[in-house]
Amino acid sequence: MPSKPAPIKKAAKKEPAKKEEKAPEPAPEVAPAPAEGEAAPAEAAPAEGEAPAAPPAEEPKAPTPPPADAAPTDEAAAPVAADQPATDAALPATEETPAAPAEAPVDAAAPATEETSAATKAPADEETPAAAAEAPADAEAAEAPAPEEPKPPTPPPPPPKEPTSVPLDLFVEDKNDTSVTIIWSQPETVGPSGLDGYTIEVCKDGTEDWKAVNEDLQKSCRYVIKNQTTGDRLKIRVVAVNAGGRSPPVTLPEAVLVKEVADRPKVRLPRFLRQRYVAQVGAKINLTIPFTGKPKPVVTWTKNGQPLDTKRVNIRSTDRDSILFIRASERDDSGVYEMCVKVDDFEDKASLILQIVELPGPPASVKIVDTWGFNVALEWTPPTDNGNTEITGYTIQKADKKTGDWFTVLEHYHRLNATISDLIMGNTYKFRVFSENKCGISNDATVAKEEAKITKTGIEYKPPEYKEHDFTEPPKFTTSLNDRATTVGYSTKLLCSVRGCPKPKVTWMKNQMIIGDDPKFRQICVQGICSLEIRKPGNFDGGVYSCKAKNDHGEATVSCKLEVKQPAVADADKK
Template identity: 25%
Template sequence: MQVSAWLLWVAWLCTWTEAARQCQCQCACPPEEQVEQRSERSERRGHLHHRLAHQRATHRDRAHRRKGSRPVPDIGLPRIVHHPSDVVVRVGSPATLSCRAEGNPEPTIQWLRNGQPLDTDKMDAQSQPIVLPEGSLFFFSVSLGRKSQSHEAVYACVARNSAGVATSRNASLHIAALREEFRVQPSDVEVAVGEVAVMNCSPPVGHPEPNVTWRKDGILINSSNEHYTELNGKLIIAPAQKNDSGVYSCIASNIVTVRESRAARLSVLAKPVLLRKPEDVSVQLGASAQFFCEADGDPMPSVEWSREKGPLPNGRYLINPDHSLQIHYVTAQDMGRYTCTAENKLGVSVASAQLLVEDVGSTRLRDLHKELSALRVSLENVTVMSTASNMSQVMWRLQSSAVSQPHYLEGFEVLYRSLLPASSDWTAQRVPQPGLHTHVGPLKRGYKYEFKVRPYGSSLYGRESNTRHLRVPEIVPSAPPQDVSITMPTDRNDTVHLSWEPPPHDAHNGIIQGYQVQYY
């Protein structure tokens, strides 16, 4: 009987231990009563009393837990409560990757670099990161070296205790950088007034992604101005105006440095506009008529004259540098509509005017008109009088015509102008009858000139002659350079600085190409 009681006691103890392990709770059981020698019935009653007491304690514990009380576990799985985040850091600056974990027992923190345990022993002593007490990874000075030495990588922290392991999210440590090469450089752009201008730019690759701003003629553009829109690096100007023309550059910047693109020119062009339009003109037979036409645009438009019916009067018209049209010695056949056309690559602008010819009531004027229209002048020769002279000799002759002996011819007018290096207006020099030659000058040495001759009588002119060109030979300047100055730098005694002004303009005797400095 005593052996049976002991066996029942051992069985009850094992059952209680298993129940306590499954409940994972602390159970304060009532102390054991002293075991006395009793009957088997008394022992079973005592064992049942103990089981009921244990179940009541477990029930009280569960009820207590439902009311919000949190028991302190013996063992708790680790849990990451603060995950590391991506960071971008300049070379040489400190950086911290945060990590914090909870668990029971307190977990230890280790770090992974690119999926492998971080081995600081392979790094230089100065570049070794350290794990702070709360688990964060601290870099005293971020470096970018060989692959194994570079701090730029993907990191994760691992919390570990006897209950298990927890791993954080990945976090990248990028070393701030900004390359030199722009992915897209701005290029020159041409638009018309009122259109949308787009200046392209794609900044260099960098971490962090660089900010993009723009400069016009070296001045930062105000991005809050509604006239400008910055979109994905591009600068959009709408609508483009003439004052938007200029030199633009794209500026890329981040925490590392600032990069500036090459400059690009924006040209806001304008269609031709006629500032002054031709007006109807009425002149007497044999007189001169003039039509005016002034145009503007960007680029500056070319201006041409045309006649509604047929070509312009051969040999009797002149288009001046101001684009006005002159018609000399007007005939009845010259009547009609004349058109001024201004054109550039953006468009065309046109205006017309009428030429009316009044009948001449005077018999003398009619005869003069008839005589001058029949005369033909041939420009024979244009030469420089001598090498040392800047005067030219012009010779012409009157061709045989229906007029054997002119009665109303008063003389001839020699017209000349410079062509190179710069053109000029026509200059007139009259030669009275019966002269057929004259001296013209002084002319500028090194310049190229154009000559022609026409007959005149009263205020009327006949047909113009053929043209001839003359280049005036050059000789050495007749005066030395002016304001010659010699200075010596204070920091060098083996160098001098020499400066001067050109000779007086009248002493150039040609186009000065350069200077020769001689020293002894």
């Protein structure tokens, strides 16, 4: 009849648990184990079909000595054998196959401990004689230890690994009531070890209890710190980590208040202020820059990175804008003005460039370089004072030394040298130059110390010879006298025209008699027009009148007949 395997399996599973609790003690001297194929001792081998006999519980005896072959077995061999299922014990025993007691369990080969001695007193030890039958087979397997494998040669030690440099540009990107979002830049020096990631650490303001908030290394340069308490002030820092260790940390300059921002601050810089704002000296500056943000942002101004001089610049800020006011600007007011609006940890900045300009000074020097023919070459240097703005051109003037009057020959001229042409030979000239910028032309000019004299060349002017025209001619009447008729008592006039060179002398005659200075007659001769007026002629004033013209080259005469009529009388008057 086959033996029951259940007690054997149970004993094989319980024993490893006892082995793990305490290391085995050195085994005492034991009797030699039975050889392979031999029968076990009579007390350990129950008859076929009989249950294993349980030892008396009241008298604990010394632990069963392990076989001689099992003494050198490693500690690791016992648990391995104990964990193996007792396959042989599970099979039914036959006449050809030895019964289960032929194999002793590995537990029997293990050294006895205090724990195992005490356990033998318990009733559960009744099953150990059956489990001890598996020991010889497993002890034989653990008898020869496995040969050790040859070790590879030791490689040279690797070069020392260094951590990265400190991360850069850490600042707060966003925040709300429970989280804070930060961003930063990669370290400047990473090194051959590379970069494994970042560790983000926080602690409350006023303490130094830094704790990492990310379990795994952060690969990107942006992280959201979640699950924070509203109203806490947190100090935040970032550390780069690689094979060389931790880098120096980069820490936010100020603690961050975990609080929702209703409206981030924003400066609305007007378009005309996005470029350089230019004004003249003495002008009033009144610039209004609007902004947004809730709650009311804190507005601050700086000039060239320094606080403003409140004696020169006035700042007036409201909930919506800020006004920069200068009553009378000066050149020292020029510079870069920066406006900053801040709400909690968020801020926005805007810069404007203010340039106060005035008229430039005159050129530093002007000189005449060369003079040839009708030309003069001039050179000058830029002014020492450009009026706080660039020079846009020059104006060149000349003056004749005789008159002293200045005339502009070039204006809006950009170069520092010029050639003045078309000068008058024989004259001496002086030259002066004005500077010009966007405000206008300089009040003063720089006059060249030298004078330019346009000398005469060796050419002598000879006027052409002309034959004089002979304009002399004897008198000639171009218009002759005409016969006329008049009535007694009515004045009349005789007209004619004459020419001649030299001017001829004109004489009036009546009936071949020279009239002379008779007051009855009036003689006029202008531009060759000759007239004789007869005032209220009478019956005896009729006759032949002649006009005679005479000069050195001859004479000429014209004549006419004047008839004086009686007025008509009516028939009634005759009677």
